[in-house]
Amino acid sequence: MIDFNSEVSAFVHIYLLLILGYAVFIMSSYLILAYLSAKELRSYLKRNSFVDYEVLLSSEYAPALSLIAPAYNEGLTIKENVRSLLSLNYNNYQVILVNDGSKDNSMEILIESYELEPVNFRYNGQIPTKLIRKVYASKNAAFKKLIVVDKENGGKADALNVGLNIASNPYVVCIDVDCILDKDSLLKLSKPFLEGNGKRVIATGGVVRIANQCVIRDGRLVEVNIPDNMLPRIQVLEYLRAFLLGRMAWGHLDGLLLISGAFGAFDKEIALLAGGYDTKTVGEDMELVVRMRRYMLENKMPYTVSYIPDPLCWTEAPETRSIFVKQRSRWMRGTIETLFLHKKMFMNPKYKLLGMISVPYWTFFEFLAPFIEFAGIIITVAFVVLGILNWHYFILMLLFVYTFAVMFSVLALYTEERTYHKYRKRTDFAKMLMAAFIEPIYFHPITVYAALKGYYEKARGKKTWGEMTRKGFAKK
Amino acid sequence: MEHIWNSYKSGIWLDTILLWLILLFVGVAGMLFLFIIVIRSEKITRRKNYYNYNTVIETIFMQVVFAGRSYASVANDQEYSKYFKIKHFRKQLMKSLINMHQNYDGTSAKILESFYFESGLMETSLAKLKNRKTHIVCSGIQELAEMKITKAFPLLVKLSQSRSKEIKIAAIKACTKLNGNKGIVHLVYHKDPIDMWEQVNIVSAFKRNYVEDNDEIELLLTSGNTTVISLGLKIIHTLELARKLPYVVDLAENAPNEHIKLEAQELLLFLTTKNQGDDRF
Numbered sequence: 001m002i003d004f005n006s007e008v009s010a011f012v013h014i015y016l017l018l019i020l021g022y023a024v025f026i027m028s029s030y031l032i033l034a035y036l037s038a039k040e041l042r043s044y045l046k047r048n049s050f051v052d053y054e055v056l057l058s059s060e061y062a063p064a065l066s067l068i069a070p071a072y073n074e075g076l077t078i079k080e081n082v083r084s085l086l087s088l089n090y091n092n093y094q095v096i097l098v099n100d101g102s103k104d105n106s107m108e109i110l111i112e113s114y115e116l117e118p119v120n121f122r123y124n125g126q127i128p129t130k131l132i133r134k135v136y137a138s139k140n141a142a143f144k145k146l147i148v149v150d151k152e153n154g155g156k157a158d159a160l161n162v163g164l165n166i167a168s169n170p171y172v173v174c175i176d177v178d179c180i181l182d183k184d185s186l187l188k189l190s191k192p193f194l195e196g197n198g199k200r201v202i203a204t205g206g207v208v209r210i211a212n213q214c215v216i217r218d219g220r221l222v223e224v225n226i227p228d229n230m231l232p233r234i235q236v237l238e239y240l241r242a243f244l245l246g247r248m249a250w251g252h253l254d255g256l257l258l259i260s261g262a263f264g265a266f267d268k269e270i271a272l273l274a275g276g277y278d279t280k281t282v283g284e285d286m287e288l289v290v291r292m293r294r295y296m297l298e299n300k301m302p303y304t305v306s307y308i309p310d311p312l313c314w315t316e317a318p319e320t321r322s323i324f325v326k327q328r329s330r331w332m333r334g335t336i337e338t339l340f341l342h343k344k345m346f347m348n349p350k351y352k353l354l355g356m357i358s359v360p361y362w363t364f365f366e367f368l369a370p371f372i373e374f375a376g377i378i379i380t381v382a383f384v385v386l387g388i389l390n391w392h393y394f395i396l397m398l399l400f401v402y403t404f405a406v407m408f409s410v411l412a413l414y415t416e417e418r419t420y421h422k423y424r425k426r427t428d429f430a431k432m433l434m435a436a437f438i439e440p441i442y443f444h445p446i447t448v449y450a451a452l453k454g455y456y457e458k459a460r461g462k463k464t465w466g467e468m469t470r471k472g473f474a475k476k
Numbered sequence: 477m478e479h480i481w482n483s484y485k486s487g488i489w490l491d492t493i494l495l496w497l498i499l500l501f502v503g504v505a506g507m508l509f510l511f512i513i514v515i516r517s518e519k520i521t522r523r524k525n526y527y528n529y530n531t532v533i534e535t536i537f538m539q540v541v542f543a544g545r546s547y548a549s550v551a552n553d554q555e556y557s558k559y560f561k562i563k564h565f566r567k568q569l570m571k572s573l574i575n576m577h578q579n580y581d582g583t584s585a586k587i588l589e590s591f592y593f594e595s596g597l598m599e600t601s602l603a604k605l606k607n608r609k610t611h612i613v614c615s616g617i618q619e620l621a622e623m624k625i626t627k628a629f630p631l632l633v634k635l636s637q638s639r640s641k642e643i644k645i646a647a648i649k650a651c652t653k654l655n656g657n658k659g660i661v662h663l664v665y666h667k668d669p670i671d672m673w674e675q676v677n678i679v680s681a682f683k684r685n686y687v688e689d690n691d692e693i694e695l696l697l698t699s700g701n702t703t704v705i706s707l708g709l710k711i712i713h714t715l716e717l718a719r720k721l722p723y724v725v726d727l728a729e730n731a732p733n734e735h736i737k738l739e740a741q742e743l744l745l746f747l748t749t750k751n752q753g754d755d756r757f
Contacts, residue, residue, distance in 0.1 A: 020490070050614040050642050055680040061672065061710065194672035195641070396494040403501035407508070414508045417515050429512070 008388060016393060019376060023397075026365055027404050034411060036249035041309055041419055044248075053187040057091055063190045064170060065093040065265065068163030069177040070156050075104035079113045081177045084219020086145055090186035095146050096163045097177065101130075101153025110148050115140045121147070127161040127276035130154035135166070156261070157277035157284035164276050167268055174285075176262045176315065180211055180221050185312035189265045192306035202267045202292050204306040205251075205259030207243040209422070210236045211314035221314050226428040231324055234435045234443040235317040241412040244309065244419070251307025255358040257293075257338075259305070261285030263313035270295065270303075281341070282463065283334015290342050290354075297351055311420060325450040332454025333462065335367055370451035402440050409436035522564070529565050532556065533572045540591055541576075541584050547594040560595075570597050574622050592623045605631060614646040621650030629654050633662050645674050649681035656685055661692050663704050670703040679710050694723040702736055709739050713746060721747050 056062040067085060071078060078097075085095045099107055110116060121135035129151070136148040151162055160174055171193060173186065182188075185206065192204045212232040215223035227233045250256040261284065274295040277284045289305065296303040318324040339346075339362060346363060348355040383389035413432055416422065423429060536556060539545040550556055559565045577588045592598055601623075604616025617635065620628040632654070635647035651659035660678065663670075670678070696708025705727070712720045724744050731737035 016490075046609065046611045047642055049611040050618070050646060052677070052680075055677050058683075059676045059680060060714070061676050061679070191673060194676060195674075197669075197671060393490070393494075396491065396498070399498050400494050400501075403498050403505070407501040407505040410505045410508045410512075414512050414515075417512050421519070426516075429516070433509070 008386075012383065012388060012390070015379060016390075016397075020397065022372060023401060026369065029361070029365065030245070030408060033249040034245040034408070036252050037245045037247075038415060040248050040252040041244065041415065044309055045419060051191070053184060053191065056187050056190065057089065060092075061194075062090070062092045063193045065090065065173050065186060065190060066163070066167035066169040066171070066268070067093060067095045067173045067175060067186075068098065068160055068167065069095065069175050070098045070100050070159030070163070071102065071106060071177045072100045072153070072156075072159075073102045073104045073106065074177055075102065075106040075109055077178060078106050079109055080219055082110065082114065082146065084181070085175075085177075086143060087183075087219065088181060088186050089183045090190070092169075093145065093173075093186060094167075094169060096149060096166055097146065098149045098151060098159040098162050100151060100155070100159040107148075107150055111136065114138045114143045114146055114148070116146075116148055121166065123166045124272075125165055126272050127165055129158050129162045129165065132162060155279060157279040157281070160284070161276045161279070164268060164271055170268055171265055172268045172271065173263070173265045174261065175313070178316065179208075179262050180214075180216055180219065180314040181263070182310070182312045182314075183220060185263070188308055188310055188312060189263075192308070193265070193267070196304065199302045199304040200267065200270070200296070201306050202270045202296060202303050203259055203289060204265045204308065205247070205256065206263050206308045206312035207247075207310060208239065208260045208262045208313045208315050209243075209311045210239055210317045212236075212317055212319065214314065224422045224424075224428075226423060226425075226431045227317075227319075228431075229319050230435070230438065230442065231321065232317040232319050233431060234439045237409055237412065237432055237435050237439065238443070239317075240416050241409060244415045245408070245412050247307055248309050250358070251305070251309075253353060253357070254304055255353045256305050256307055257290055257354070257358050257362060258286040259289050259307075260313075262315050264289075266292070278341070280463070281334060281337040282330050283338050286334060287338045287341065290338055290345075293354055294342060294345065294351070297354065309419075311422060321446060324446065325453060328447055328450030329454035329457055332367075332370070332451040333458045335362065336454070336458050339363055339367055370448045371455070373448050374452055405440040405444075406436050409439065525564060526568065529559070529568045530572075532559055532565075533569055536569075537572065537576060537588075541580075541587050547591050551595070566597070566600070569595075570600065570619065573597065574619055577622050589623050592619075598623065598625060601625070602628065602631075605635065610640050610642050613640075613643050617643070617646040617650045621653040624654060626654055629659075636662070637666065637668070639668075641671070641674060644670075645677045648674075648678050652678070652681045652685045657682075657692060659685070661695050663701075663707070664695050664699045666699070666701050666704050669701070670707055675703070675707045675710055678707060679714050682711055683714060693717065694720055697723050697727050702732055705732070705736050706739060709736075709743050713743050716747070716750060718747050718751050721751070 069081075069085060071081075074081065082095065082097060085097075097110070099110070115138050116136035117139055118134045119137045121137075123135075131152045133150045133152065136150070138144065138146055147166065149162055149166060151159065163174070164172060171190065173189065175181070189204050189206055193201050195201075210227070210232055211221060212227040212229070213225045214221055215225070226236060247256060247258075264285065266288070270292050271288065274288070274292045276288075278287050278291070281287050293303070293305065318327050339359065342359065345351045345355040345359045347360055351359070380389065380394065410433070413429070413436070423432065536550055540547065540550060551560055573588060573592060577585055577592075580588065598620075601616045601619040604612050604619070605628075607613055607616070613635070617632060620632070629651065632647045632650045635643055636651060638644050638647065648660060648663070651662070653659070660682065693708055693711055696704055696711070699705055699708070709724070709727075711717075712724065721744070724740055724747065728737060728740040728744050731740055
């Protein structure tokens with residue numbers, strides 16, 4: 001009995017030290033990334049305070065862009081969304097709207113609103129896709145930038161691949177059709193393609209922010225608000241942390257693995273050479289970036305992936321718990337699929353920073369973290385049942401993690417305040433601060449549950465996206 | 477040593493570390509919160525001051541530009557003299573002055589230039605060129621160029637060799653503004669590569685300040701720096717300078733690399749087609 005007790009005690013000690021070690025490791029990495037992000041953000045803002053983006057408007061050397069917007073059952077908002085895409089501040093671009101076999105009246109609305117007629121469009125079928133029914137262009141010269149492709153349903157990745165095949169410009173910008181883009185977003189997104197410094201810029205990503213309860217007028221964001229609903233409100237904070245204190249650092253290190261599917265630009269030639277979007281994964285945005293980078297590294301071609309911290313794209317976050325869980329479980333499936341597909345890169349020095357830092361980071365902190373947290377909960381419950389939980393340490397550890405989480409969120413708020421200062425109302429700031437305190441006890445457990453659901457769905461072989469119902473933006 | 481070992485064995489060390497870290501996190505969060513409050517209140521004050529200063533600045537410029545009042549009389553006026561000692565006011569005054577100068581020509585522009593000179597704002601701009609912060613140097617360059625301070629040209633040529641891309645662009649743009657086509661001829665000896673973004677900016681500035689009877693653009697095609705040659709080709713293309721055709725023909729035949737050869741051939745085709753088109757009409 002004495003032996004058993006000492007063994008249990010040793011196990012508890014080791015467990016506590018391991019958990020503490022993991023927590024310290026993850027927290028340190030967050031702090032290092034935050035430091036690098038802040039440094040890079042400061043430098044970016046200073047460097048760009050004198051940039052005149054408008055020179056691109058009148059320049060024939062501005063990169064020619066093709067915007068690819070896949071749409072599925074977006075009939076309610078498609079007319080306004082396309083109009084907003086056609087009125088961006090950029091000259092050298094085309095809009096390719098891919099109707100992915102919508103079951104609603106999206107096509108009828110588009111044909112009528114934009115005076116579309118079928119055209120014989122010659123395109124490169126480099127990537128195999130589902131059947132294209134028809135390609136449309138407008139009879140009206142005012143909409144000459146618009147091309148609409150009507151195809152059989154094949155999912156978002158397949159629709160994006162159709163866009164890649166059809167695009168006639170060297171750079172493609174992949175966007176979610178329902179996103180609200182900043183008027184100058186294309187000017188800012190295209191600039192890095194002109195400044196490679198001997199390296200080929202294969203992709204550029206921009207910051208995505210939450211637009212719930214913001215006011216939209218004529219497809220443009222005119223008033224930034226913080227949602228009243230706690231779930232999207234916490235997502236505002238989460239996005240601030242992720243984009244201002246995380247991705248900026250990865251961009252600085254040139255180790256970015258993910259460019260949001262909602263808004264990112266790619267070098268079309270490299271995207272095609274890498275094989276386009278993978279239709280078998282639900283995390284096609286991350287997978288494409290990893291594959292493009294892998295392609296460049298394996299072919300020993302100097303390259304870089306650029307990242308812009310300006311808030312250029314605003315999207316609607318899930319407002320209900322069920323839709324949120326669906327979204328996050330899909331994200332986890334996407335992460336698992338990408339990491340598994342590219343497992344060869346894990347700790348492989350051949351893939352440089354990507355193989356030695358980015359991929360291991362994603363594996364330990366994005367993929368494994370929910371599992372470790374869940375295991376922690378199970379073991380803690382077991383300790384409670386067995387009566388061996390050291391409540392003193394348990395509470396100290398809990399406070400340690402909680403205070404760190406709150407501090408990190410306040411740091412994100414501080415960074416936002418010092419840089420973009422988008423949330424100007426005092427009440428909005430108070431709401432965000434409250435969210436920082438509530439997040440660890442309300443929002444975080446849901447994200448862990450959603451990630452576990454993602455593991456389960458992946459194990460069951462689920463491959464679909466699931467329905468993502470959206471509420472729509474407030475309009476003026 | 478024994479004390480440390482004993483505390484390690486007893487687990488007190490963990491207790492102490494965790495407690496200190498919790499306090500540290502709470503302290504840092506509290507400090508950040510206070511910083512946010514300070515930043516927000518500073519922004520509110522600055523916004524308030526901005527509107528106040530704007531009213532004063534507008535009145536001063538109305539009197540200077542349209543009522544013929546000199547800087548000296550304004551600076552000695554009790555109503556305004558206190559403002560000239562405020563750093564933020566001078567900053568805003570400079571911005572407004574530059575903005576106004578961009579929108580005015582002729583006599584009004586000349587009056588504003590005198591104001592810039594007499595008020596000592598020119599010295600402020602020159603001092604900015606020595607600052608270590610990129611954005612401050614750039615604003616200094618922009619101000620001097622806007623106010624046509626030609627004596628700053630040698631300084632600007634020096635700055636156009638800067639390692640900072642932003643300073644380089646601002647300086648080259650300023651050189652073209654101050655010295656027309658001659659403002660960029662010094663690039664022939666430029667050693668560092670000029671990337672596409674810089675080229676686009678220079679071409680755009682050049683388009684704005686091009687003077688037809690004073691061109692030596694073809695000199696860029698003789699540079700040892702291929703990015704400068706490429707820039708020269710782009711300028712000829714953008715301005716459709718058909719009379720530079722012989723230089724382009726020469727470059728197409730003796731290009732330093734394939735990329736330049738291709739670019740020169742494309743331009744050659746463009747200019748030849750354009751020439752034929754012009755002949756037809």
